[in-house]
Amino acid sequence: MTRVARLPLPARIRRRAERQYLIARAFNRRRALKSMVDRTSQIRPGDILAFVTLRNERVRLPYFLDYYRGLGVDHFLFVNNDSTDGSGNYLAEQPDVSLWWTNAGYKKSRFGMDWMNRLLARYGHGHWCLTVDPDEFLVYPHCDTRPLPALTSWLEASGRRSFPAMLLDMYPKGAIEDQPYAEGQDPFEIARWFDPVNYSISRNSFYGNLWIQGGPRTRNFFRADPLSGPALNKIPLVKWNWRYAYVSSTHMALPRHLNMVYDENGGEMASGTLLHAKFLSTFAEKSAEELDRRQHYANSKEYRAYHAGLTRGTDLWCSESREYVDWQQLEDIGLISRGNWA
Amino acid sequence: MTGAMTGGVALGVVLLCHADLDIAARMARIWVEGGARVAVHVDAKVPAADFARMQAALSDLPEVLFSRRRPCDWGRFSLVAATQDAAQLLLDRFPDTTHVYLASGACLPLRPVRDLRAFLALDPDLDHIESVTAHDVGWTVGGLNEERFTLFYPLDWRRHRKWFDRLVDLQRRLGVRRKVPKGIIPHLGSQWWCLTAATLRAILDDPKRKVFDRYFRLSWIPDESYFQTLARRHALRIESRSLTLAKFDHEGRPYQLYDDHARMLEESHCFVARKVWPGSTGLLDHFPRPAVGSPDATAPRPERFERVINRTVRRRLLGRPGLYMQSRFPRKDAENGKTSAPYAVFHGFSDVFPGFEDWLSGMIDADVHGHLMGPEMAEFAGRPEIGPGAISSSTLIRDRDPQGFLTSLIRVTQRMQVFQFSPRDNQALNWFVATDPNAHVNVITGAWMLPLLDSDMPFDDIRRVTAILQRAELKHLEVLNSVWVKARVQVHELTDFLARPQPLMMQALQALPMRGPVPTGLPAMRDMAGMAELLRRLRNSGLQPRMSGDGLPVHDIPTTERTAAE
Incomplete structure (x- = not known):
């Protein structure tokens, strides 16, 4: 919650003030983004756009781009936060990528959300926009047979403007460094295990979203303080309007109706998941680096916990872990639902 | 044409x-x-x-x-x-x-x-x-x-x-x-x-x-x-x-x-x-x-x-009963099934019979857990650190969303879930369980007092603990006696239960999937020596023990006073 949201005013007005503040703030920081490659003129009405912030993710990019191209994303808008591993050059060569560069602080930019809000407002208006990290892979009901445009056109026909996809942490069996990840490889050949239940949910009455925590990270790194564990609820797919703003990562957005992606009368609405390929062999260096930079949420508390945990050689796998098969498995377990998308 | x-x-x-x-x-x-x-x-x-x-x-x-x-x-x-x-x-x-x-x-x-x-x-x-x-x-x-x-x-x-x-x-x-x-x-x-x-x-x-x-x-x-x-x-x-x-x-x-x-x-x-x-x-x-x-x-x-x-x-x-997830989070009492399958709660049994959990798991075809809502850890059967469905046994994680904890456990497991309960445990789920038609709740009131007999705590502490637990149990019984109850509830006072343990135990086991023929024996009962003495001391210290019943079989001192409040 930003300062604006804490003013002693009625909740509706506070939410509106916060939304306007976020939009203004994003606009204000537009000069922090330097356009490297601008192919946005290729964007046609009705295209599905992906918005990504990254830092030193070169090795993940080929698979990431192929995955989302395969789903039906038409254009990618990347913000390169001062990468030093050649991510920028690689992206600049891609025909469907527009690229911005910045060396502004990740933390000072509200963990990159200022940049995302800015690009979303400028280019996302009227499009279905997918805001993800390079280690997040969208899986939704029927994703093996129906491309993303089928989903968005159905959502649109159902009068919905947003689609939830909870973050599902995937991990390998054995120590994380044991199986090296090669460029272009499907990360879920390695990190193919997940926690089937083990998620706690509560409702945030101010923003109206569900706050989901749990999974292997809470079980291993946040046993002593589960409340400070990472949030897993995400709303990455939104038919954007320039008046919208993401509040905290893609966990919640304003206006509030974008967060109302769940049924409160016992029914199930459609939902997907973002498979999170964070725990690969690349993770150890990354966590060491992020620990130095202290640019992450809550003073990189998360990374400190990982680092402590990982140097001890913690294995996230347990005998109750499930091996990932397909979206139907996730639906049977109850992590996602097809709702009424028959 | x-x-x-x-x-x-x-x-x-x-x-x-x-x-x-x-x-x-x-x-x-x-x-x-x-x-x-x-x-x-x-x-x-x-x-x-x-x-x-x-x-x-x-x-x-x-x-x-x-x-x-x-x-x-x-x-x-x-x-x-x-x-x-x-x-x-x-x-x-x-x-x-x-x-x-x-x-x-x-x-x-x-x-x-x-x-x-x-x-x-x-x-x-x-x-x-x-x-x-x-x-x-x-x-x-x-x-x-x-x-x-x-x-x-x-x-x-x-x-x-x-x-x-x-x-x-x-x-x-x-x-x-x-x-x-x-x-x-x-x-x-x-x-x-x-x-x-x-x-x-x-x-x-x-x-x-x-x-x-x-x-x-x-x-x-x-x-x-x-x-x-x-x-x-x-x-x-x-x-x-x-x-x-x-x-x-x-x-x-x-x-x-x-x-x-x-x-x-x-x-x-x-x-x-x-x-x-x-x-x-x-x-x-x-x-x-x-x-x-x-x-x-x-x-x-x-x-x-x-x-x-x-x-x-x-x-x-309608959704799937007992499922709580990112796109199904029903309001209270709009759940269309609070849980996905029948389960049983045994309140006080493990206090009367210390080996009850093991005895029961040999008897019925179900997952018999210890005190899932216990204060030290979620006591899954066998006491693993990570329970079914990778649910953590940490109480902090459990208490972040107790209802999600129980419903996920029931949903992710194949067999019936059975667990122990007592006033010492987290009481957050009392209303939820009582209003759930899938729940079988068997209660022996006042049984929580028995472990206190073996404790070597000073009497002042025992008195304090007794007051806390008694209050917790009274509150729970208020829930179980309300008109909103949907669970199948059987409540016995400790004295009633001790008077005829065998038939009441059989009654409690009735709804459970038995492994073999109906058992005739009972697990070993806790030694109750000193109970009457403890009750007397508590009463004399100004606390009225209400849940254990008055007619304990080991009752030896006539009680006439009805004055002191708890």
């Missing part, structure tokens, strides 16, 4: 098109190649360039006619007017037409068109139109059944939703009741029909058509009622079922068809299905199935497909 005369049926098709004209053009071609004549109506709101492209694409087919373009709005009379125009045009230009099929540009013929003609030829005078009296219909969405015909609907629902609702409210309050014109009884049904040319002509040439049109112009969604009502006036015989497979969701929006539906659609054996998502190239390539051998006049069998759709609707509306 000889093909069109197969079996004496000359089929005409009215094709209503609103968007995706490329696909619509493809459909028109499929109909024509199957031997039908097609009158196309294209919504006037479609850009002229798209329309020109469609006309060009179909220019080689003399059997395709284009009727006057009208702007069409969903739920308004313009759709009926467009159908009337196109049907009139079709009948005028091809007077030998015997049947007219109403389809849209997103309707996909699944079987060869000649199958449809053969099917119609079986009973050429039959009109295939779903037509149910508005009075009896149960499927309309939004609560407007009869009111579709008794109120005025001058506004477009999609564009003026708020005013539309206000106007309906106002008319209800004023008691507006439109008069239905003489000679018709309002009927409703799927807007996709197949009428004989005779019936259709009678409808179009009806001397009272002006009156009827004027009436339906201001009724709600006339495309689902105009022909359905007038067919009842003119048809000889009606088969009240649409030949088009079209399902709607709970909000009245049509389901879309995708590539993965191909097999199901083929099995449904329907002639036409809608609504095809324009990107489903697999479906468009696969259907209609090529005509092989002689025409197949069998009737459609959409039941399986309808079952699948109904299952989805049920999932959307």
Whole structure:
């Protein structure tokens, strides 16, 4: 919650003030983004756009781009936060990528959300926009047979403007460094295990979203303080309007109706998941680096916990872990639902 | 044109098109190649360039006619007017037409068109139109059944939703009741029909058509009622079922068809299905199935497909019981099943019988846990650090969402879940369990006191602990005695239970899946020596023990006082 949201005013007005503040703030920081490659003129009405912030993710990019191209994303808008591993050059060569560069602080930019809000407002208006990290892979009901445009056109026909996809942490069996990840490889050949239940949910009455925590990270790194564990609820797919703003990562957005992606009368609405390929062999260096930079949420508390945990050689796998098969498995377990998308 | 005369049926098709004209053009071609004549109506709101492209694409087919373009709005009379125009045009230009099929540009013929003609030829005078009296219909969405015909609907629902609702409210309050014109009884049904040319002509040439049109112009969604009502006036015989497979969701929006539906659609054996998502190239390539051998006049069998759709609707509306997730988070008491399977709670048994958990797990075919809500850890069976479904045994994680903890555990496991409970445990789930029909709750009140006998705590601490636990248990019993209880609850006072442990134990085990024959023995009971002494000391210290009952078998000091409050 930003300062604006804490003013002693009625909740509706506070939410509106916060939304306007976020939009203004994003606009204000537009000069922090330097356009490297601008192919946005290729964007046609009705295209599905992906918005990504990254830092030193070169090795993940080929698979990431192929995955989302395969789903039906038409254009990618990347913000390169001062990468030093050649991510920028690689992206600049891609025909469907527009690229911005910045060396502004990740933390000072509200963990990159200022940049995302800015690009979303400028280019996302009227499009279905997918805001993800390079280690997040969208899986939704029927994703093996129906491309993303089928989903968005159905959502649109159902009068919905947003689609939830909870973050599902995937991990390998054995120590994380044991199986090296090669460029272009499907990360879920390695990190193919997940926690089937083990998620706690509560409702945030101010923003109206569900706050989901749990999974292997809470079980291993946040046993002593589960409340400070990472949030897993995400709303990455939104038919954007320039008046919208993401509040905290893609966990919640304003206006509030974008967060109302769940049924409160016992029914199930459609939902997907973002498979999170964070725990690969690349993770150890990354966590060491992020620990130095202290640019992450809550003073990189998360990374400190990982680092402590990982140097001890913690294995996230347990005998109750499930091996990932397909979206139907996730639906049977109850992590996602097809709702009424028959 | 000889093909069109197969079996004496000359089929005409009215094709209503609103968007995706490329696909619509493809459909028109499929109909024509199957031997039908097609009158196309294209919504006037479609850009002229798209329309020109469609006309060009179909220019080689003399059997395709284009009727006057009208702007069409969903739920308004313009759709009926467009159908009337196109049907009139079709009948005028091809007077030998015997049947007219109403389809849209997103309707996909699944079987060869000649199958449809053969099917119609079986009973050429039959009109295939779903037509149910508005009075009896149960499927309309939004609560407007009869009111579709008794109120005025001058506004477009999609564009003026708020005013539309206000106007309906106002008319209800004023008691507006439109008069239905003489000679018709309002009927409703799927807007996709197949009428004989005779019936259709009678409808179009009806001397009272002006009156009827004027009436339906201001009724709600006339495309689902105009022909359905007038067919009842003119048809000889009606088969009240649409030949088009079209399902709607709970909000009245049509389901879309995708590539993965191909097999199901083929099995449904329907002639036409809608609504095809324009990107489903697999479906468009696969259907209609090529005509092989002689025409197949069998009737459609959409039941399986309808079952699948109904299952989805049920999932959307009711969901899976006991599931709490990112897109299903029911409000309290709106859960449609708080948990997914029966489970049992044993309150106080592990205090009376220290080895109860092991004894019980040998006895019944279920997962017998310790104190799942215990203060030190969630005591899963076998005390693993990570329980079923990777649920952590940490109390902090559990207490972040106790209800989610229990419901996930029950949902993720295959066998029945049984756990111990006592006033020492987290009491957050008391209401939830008590109001859950899946719960079997067996209580021995006051049993929590027994472990205190063995403790070497100073008496002051024992007294304090007793007061806390007693208060907790009283509160729990208040819940279990309330009128809202849905669980199967059996409460016994400790003394009652000790008086006849065997039958009461059997009673508690009744609802559980037993492994073998009903056991006759009981597990070893805790030594109760000193109980009476402890109770006496507690009483004398100003605390009234209320839950253990008065008639303990080891009772040796008469109690007369009724004064001290707890």
